[in-house]
Amino acid sequence: MSASTFERLFGYQHAFNHPFTKWMVIVIGSVFVVSWVVNQVLWRTGLTSREQYDDIRVRWKSWVWVALAVLTPILLGAAWVILAVMVLSLLCYREFARATGLFREMSISIIVVLGIVSLTYANVDHYDRMFFSIAPLTLGAMSIMTIPRDEPKGYIQRVALGLTGFLMFGYSFGYLGMMANDERYRPFLLLIFVGVEMNDVFAYCVGKALGGRKAFPNTSPGKTVSGCVGALVLTTGLVALLGHWVFDGTSMNRLDHLLILGFMMSALGQAGDLTLSSIKRDLGIKDLGVILPGHGGLLDRFDSLVLVVPPVFHYLCFHLGTLGSNQAARIFTGE
Amino acid sequence: MFSSWHPGIESGGANFHRRVSVDDWKLKPAADLGLPAHERWRSLKRESGLVENLLRLGWWIFVRTFLTCWNRLEVKGRERLPAEPRFVMIANHESHLDALVLASALSLQWRDHVSPIAAGDVFFKHKPVAAFSATLINALPIWRRKPNVGAHSMQTLRQRLLDGFSIYILFPEGTRSRDGNMLPFKSGLGALVAGTSVPIVPCHLEGTFEAAPPDTRFPRCRKIVLEIGHPMTFEATGNNREGWEQIAARVEQAVHQLAGSGARPEQDPAQRAM
Numbered sequence: 001m002s003a004s005t006f007e008r009l010f011g012y013q014h015a016f017n018h019p020f021t022k023w024m025v026i027v028i029g030s031v032f033v034v035s036w037v038v039n040q041v042l043w044r045t046g047l048t049s050r051e052q053y054d055d056i057r058v059r060w061k062s063w064v065w066v067a068l069a070v071l072t073p074i075l076l077g078a079a080w081v082i083l084a085v086m087v088l089s090l091l092c093y094r095e096f097a098r099a100t101g102l103f104r105e106m107s108i109s110i111i112v113v114l115g116i117v118s119l120t121y122a123n124v125d126h127y128d129r130m131f132f133s134i135a136p137l138t139l140g141a142m143s144i145m146t147i148p149r150d151e152p153k154g155y156i157q158r159v160a161l162g163l164t165g166f167l168m169f170g171y172s173f174g175y176l177g178m179m180a181n182d183e184r185y186r187p188f189l190l191l192i193f194v195g196v197e198m199n200d201v202f203a204y205c206v207g208k209a210l211g212g213r214k215a216f217p218n219t220s221p222g223k224t225v226s227g228c229v230g231a232l233v234l235t236t237g238l239v240a241l242l243g244h245w246v247f248d249g250t251s252m253n254r255l256d257h258l259l260i261l262g263f264m265m266s267a268l269g270q271a272g273d274l275t276l277s278s279i280k281r282d283l284g285i286k287d288l289g290v291i292l293p294g295h296g297g298l299l300d301r302f303d304s305l306v307l308v309v310p311p312v313f314h315y316l317c318f319h320l321g322t323l324g325s326n327q328a329a330r331i332f333t334g335e
Numbered sequence: 336m337f338s339s340w341h342p343g344i345e346s347g348g349a350n351f352h353r354r355v356s357v358d359d360w361k362l363k364p365a366a367d368l369g370l371p372a373h374e375r376w377r378s379l380k381r382e383s384g385l386v387e388n389l390l391r392l393g394w395w396i397f398v399r400t401f402l403t404c405w406n407r408l409e410v411k412g413r414e415r416l417p418a419e420p421r422f423v424m425i426a427n428h429e430s431h432l433d434a435l436v437l438a439s440a441l442s443l444q445w446r447d448h449v450s451p452i453a454a455g456d457v458f459f460k461h462k463p464v465a466a467f468s469a470t471l472i473n474a475l476p477i478w479r480r481k482p483n484v485g486a487h488s489m490q491t492l493r494q495r496l497l498d499g500f501s502i503y504i505l506f507p508e509g510t511r512s513r514d515g516n517m518l519p520f521k522s523g524l525g526a527l528v529a530g531t532s533v534p535i536v537p538c539h540l541e542g543t544f545e546a547a548p549p550d551t552r553f554p555r556c557r558k559i560v561l562e563i564g565h566p567m568t569f570e571a572t573g574n575n576r577e578g579w580e581q582i583a584a585r586v587e588q589a590v591h592q593l594a595g596s597g598a599r600p601e602q603d604p605a606q607r608a609m
Contacts, residue, residue: 099368101361103365113385
């Protein structure tokens, strides 16, 4: 392993080399401090009740944990990002499997877990062709593995659910790990996380402020047309603004490219949110888990990310060239 | 004219354009979905996934190896076990090894169906112990000092037994014997199976008191013998206190017989049913 590869995988010493990374960490930390102080002040001055204070505090704590879980691996190095993505994929698949009942199909779950572990290996090895081949190979393995049971009843359902779970939470999130093979992965990943999370915040705030017609009353009763459009406009603007900083000096740093990137992140973020809402409504459940108090499960927090990552990765590759192409490939399997 | 793709659905009305292309899938979320981890461990509706399945595989291989090598475990009458993993296995209760010994006699493939019924105040009071009991042993709690909770729990356990494949390991004496002598059986056992076709498998344990008496922390190197009796069903027995007491008495007698002179030949099911 070359020194530059080792530096990318484990080099936390240069975590703040890019000013965007440094300032994002400062801004995120400041937001948490300020929001904690505001919550304290509002409660102590009697402007909010004890219940509201407690509710905000629970959500605030969950947000802190999520931010730490996202920021720590990004700052520590690419290897930790790839590992964290694997853990995220496995936990999200677990929530999906328990909600749909797929967890009772052990052979399907074993294939999905092996698929996710293989994606992780492909990312650590920086072996892109292996990464892309894992989707069809997993489908093949899943289709074959449940045949020996000689139980065709429910075959389509279990294979389709297994493949949906793998593609959404293994393969899709796996692109985050693949992005870590580029030396500029820290600002790229932070831009995606900040853009997607702010998209949720904008949709909620604009929807609350303007109200109006429900956008998808059967799928997600809380979403309004004004919230969706507001998020689309604000997120596109924010991502274009931040992107100008992140992509400075590259061919991505053009207004039209940045606006398309922001629009893509907002539209697909909302689509991912609605996708998971559709799954929950179909199952008749409110939350997919309980791991994050005040939010629900991990999928209730990361749902907006599900559809965003692969298109953004390929869009960036289209304009910047294949991400990570200047880094050593096939670190362990190469000649 | 619009027509439905589904033969049973007529077109028309406001949603006439929404054609039904497939029937509803049978999606059944985990019965314990939405419970935090510590509540899930204590839930009688707990369902296991891949992680627990693999952990249990390792755990039971370890337990079997340990009992075989350290305690020279001998199992008699294994062929009398029912073919389907839906029954209640009971035995005299002399030590904390008892549930492990009984579970070790069962097929490893049944590991996710095997659930020792354990005292909630001992095995589920503290979180680390509850995590161990639920994750590795797959024990289900029964709260002895909460009569109303206990009655409700028995009803939930009965339903779980009837709804799917479950093997309960139960000690009808209600507590461990402190001197090695068997205590009278409590009638609660009957509430699980009265009026159903779910069999009770009476067993007798010998040597577990010597291997792990109440004051011992680590099992001693003593031989353990498990004798498995013939399954008994109580389809015709009433699901009431009188029926439960009859079941407890019959099963207690069966365990005494196993203790005395080995397993009896199988009786006619009609004669066994009460």
